[in-house]
Amino acid sequence: MSLILSRRMMLLSAGATLAGCDRLARNETFRETLFSAENFHKWAQRSIMARDALAQEFRPDQISPFFRPNGTANPNTPEYKALWRSGFADWRLQVHGLVDRPLSLSLAQIRTLPHREQITRHDCVEGWSAIGKWRGVRLKTILDAARMKDGARYIVFHCADDMGGGRGYYESIDLTDAFHPQTILAFALNDQPLRVANGAPLRLRVERQLGYKQAKYLMQIEAVASLERIGKGKGGYWEDHAGYDWYAGI
Amino acid sequence: MDSAPLPPPAGLVRRHRLPVRLWHWLNAALLYVLFTSGLGIFNAHPRLYWGHYGANFDHPWLTLERFGGWITLPAHYNLAMSRHWHLTAAPIFAFALLLYMVWGLIGRHVARDLAFRRGELAPRHVWQDVKDHARLRFPTGPAALRYNVLQKASYVGVIFILLPLAILSGLTLSPGMNAAWPWLVDLFGGRQSARSIHFIAAFSLVAFFLVHIAMVLLAGPVNEIRSMITGRYRVPEARP
Numbered sequence: 001m002s003l004i005l006s007r008r009m010m011l012l013s014a015g016a017t018l019a020g021c022d023r024l025a026r027n028e029t030f031r032e033t034l035f036s037a038e039n040f041h042k043w044a045q046r047s048i049m050a051r052d053a054l055a056q057e058f059r060p061d062q063i064s065p066f067f068r069p070n071g072t073a074n075p076n077t078p079e080y081k082a083l084w085r086s087g088f089a090d091w092r093l094q095v096h097g098l099v100d101r102p103l104s105l106s107l108a109q110i111r112t113l114p115h116r117e118q119i120t121r122h123d124c125v126e127g128w129s130a131i132g133k134w135r136g137v138r139l140k141t142i143l144d145a146a147r148m149k150d151g152a153r154y155i156v157f158h159c160a161d162d163m164g165g166g167r168g169y170y171e172s173i174d175l176t177d178a179f180h181p182q183t184i185l186a187f188a189l190n191d192q193p194l195r196v197a198n199g200a201p202l203r204l205r206v207e208r209q210l211g212y213k214q215a216k217y218l219m220q221i222e223a224v225a226s227l228e229r230i231g232k233g234k235g236g237y238w239e240d241h242a243g244y245d246w247y248a249g250i
Numbered sequence: 251m252d253s254a255p256l257p258p259p260a261g262l263v264r265r266h267r268l269p270v271r272l273w274h275w276l277n278a279a280l281l282y283v284l285f286t287s288g289l290g291i292f293n294a295h296p297r298l299y300w301g302h303y304g305a306n307f308d309h310p311w312l313t314l315e316r317f318g319g320w321i322t323l324p325a326h327y328n329l330a331m332s333r334h335w336h337l338t339a340a341p342i343f344a345f346a347l348l349l350y351m352v353w354g355l356i357g358r359h360v361a362r363d364l365a366f367r368r369g370e371l372a373p374r375h376v377w378q379d380v381k382d383h384a385r386l387r388f389p390t391g392p393a394a395l396r397y398n399v400l401q402k403a404s405y406v407g408v409i410f411i412l413l414p415l416a417i418l419s420g421l422t423l424s425p426g427m428n429a430a431w432p433w434l435v436d437l438f439g440g441r442q443s444a445r446s447i448h449f450i451a452a453f454s455l456v457a458f459f460l461v462h463i464a465m466v467l468l469a470g471p472v473n474e475i476r477s478m479i480t481g482r483y484r485v486p487e488a489r490p
Contacts, residue, residue, distance in 0.1 A: 018286060034334040044341070066308075068307060127445060130305050
């Protein structure tokens with residue numbers, strides 16, 4: 001048996017098998033099976049971790065020298081530029097949806113609320129990680145102040161960045177993560193006010209999930225019963241447009 | 251396999267039990283999907299670091315070009331699809347290994363077929379085995395029905411070290427698992443170290459695969475592959 005011939009056969013069959021996999025992935029039922037692994041991972045992870053299990057926190061000397069911004073580095077819309085020019089004095093965070101007391105909070109008001117500081121690792125879905133020190137207000141504090149209604153199941157974040165066609169970025173988390181002690185709305189990174197590239201004036205930190213859940217440039221927080229009517233119904237911009245998993249714990 | 255010092259007249263014996271054969275082919279398919287989809291995921295950031303953090307402005311120990319479409323799943327760059335493939339195959343692969351380990355330990359596959367026998371690890375014996383391999387002198391007769399010491403070492407190494415290492419380092423990449431099992435990230439010394447080790451484990455498995463295939467081809471592919479499909483193996487006759 002010629003080894004060279006069999007090596008070529010192996011390469012050919014490898015290529016053919018991969019093409020077969022790609023064809024298989026276009027089959028709707030098979031696709032759904034592939035996409036449903038997310039449910040297993042969410043169930044498995046939630047089963048073995050305490051509801052408030054903390055993401056690892058780091059020492060100040062472990063902070064990345066430079067915190068890599070990703071995704072939108074500047075929303076650059078006329079509305080955002082105007083807010084930025086005013087030092088975000090005119091910016092308001094709207095809290096609405098299934099709440100008894102809708103809120104409209106200024107940055108100054110948010111800064112007067114009790115803070116939390118945490119040095120955590122940001123894990124991008126692409127594979128890289130950066131460690132930074134965040135300061136912000138627990139999302140729970142805001143949701144309690146707005147008196148969330150019983151029917152609310154998800155918290156949706158609407159952002160200022162224009163992802164094309166005038167549509168802003170959006171993301172969502174469930175109540176387990178919304179009320180987690182490390183889930184904060186951060187206004188400072190490494191003891192500096194949040195830079196535009198990192199999401200000024202306010203961004204979400206949900207530390208047990210990947211980077212695309214960490215919505216930047218927050219404008220509105222909405223409590224909803226279902227994600228059906230948010231975007232295309234998958235709960236987030238990348239979930240709707242690129243097929244990312246809604247549960248980004250893995 | 252059950253010890254039968256004398257092969258039946260036809261020379262055809264039962265070589266591999268059903269769980270071994272099932273697990274072998276399941277693994278072949280899953281590792282193929284895991285490796286190719288893993289390269290697709292790697293392509294999103296083809297740089298590797300040591301420690302807890304690592305991004306574009308930090309110092310990688312390895313920077314590669316993106317892997318070509320001939321070896322990635324899917325063939326075009328699609329991080330979401332690569333992740334769907336990888337994260338679907340990974341738990342099946344992990345639980346199959348766990349089952350296999352339990353079966354192997356309780357069903358005595360490990361004790362009978364994989365555990366080193368007295369004297370096998372003596373330098374002279376190992377050296378003899380290395381020389382036999384180098385001369386492509388494969389065992390004949392009843393000796394062909396037992397794994398030799400190099401085979402045992404590579405199978406034990408893959409089943410009990412390399413595959414668990416690949417699974418645990420992969421789990422360490424999950425921020426959810428880091429909160430659930432914080433010892434994972436301590437074990438590997440950081441998430442980026444775990445990512446590097448995951449990559450090294452994957453390519454170590456490729457190295458194992460290449461040697462494995464070469465050995466099958468050299469030892470007689472029809473007989474070897476049949477024994478892994480039907481379980482039946484023709485005992486090679488003693489050299490004159």
